[in-house]
Amino acid sequence: MITVTPGMRRLCASVLGMEAIVIGLFTPVAINTQNVEPTVAVTVGIGLAVLCVLVAGMLKRPLAYIMGSVIQVLAIAAGFLVPTMFFLGAIFAALWITAIFVARRVEGVTSR
Numbered sequence: 001m002i003t004v005t006p007g008m009r010r011l012c013a014s015v016l017g018m019e020a021i022v023i024g025l026f027t028p029v030a031i032n033t034q035n036v037e038p039t040v041a042v043t044v045g046i047g048l049a050v051l052c053v054l055v056a057g058m059l060k061r062p063l064a065y066i067m068g069s070v071i072q073v074l075a076i077a078a079g080f081l082v083p084t085m086f087f088l089g090a091i092f093a094a095l096w097i098t099a100i101f102v103a104r105r106v107e108g109v110t111s112r
Helices: 006-033 038-057 062-080 082-108
Strands: none
Touching: 006 038, 006 062, 006 082, 038 062, 062 082
16 A cells, blocks of 8 residues: 655645646647547546646545556557657656655655
8 A cells, every 4th residue: 555645745746736737738739730629639638637636636545646647647648649748648657656756765655
């Protein structure tokens, strides 16, 4: 089970907050430059952005970190609609993983 620390919550919430902004901006890019149907672009872009915000608010629970990891996979998968998201999704996934491990190391938490 994941041991949730205050530092880990802060770092992961920061990653999800910034990711929500980037994924929210995915919507107009998908519509205007990739000719993605507006309903698909809004569902994926705004849906993932809202999910980021909701999960950021749930980070006191260990399940939220699993959900955050799923968001990272979905952000990378958004690259099938806007190819730049492959790159941006990978960057946010790396930031997500780094936030978890750095916070655990700094706060001296060991695995059980």
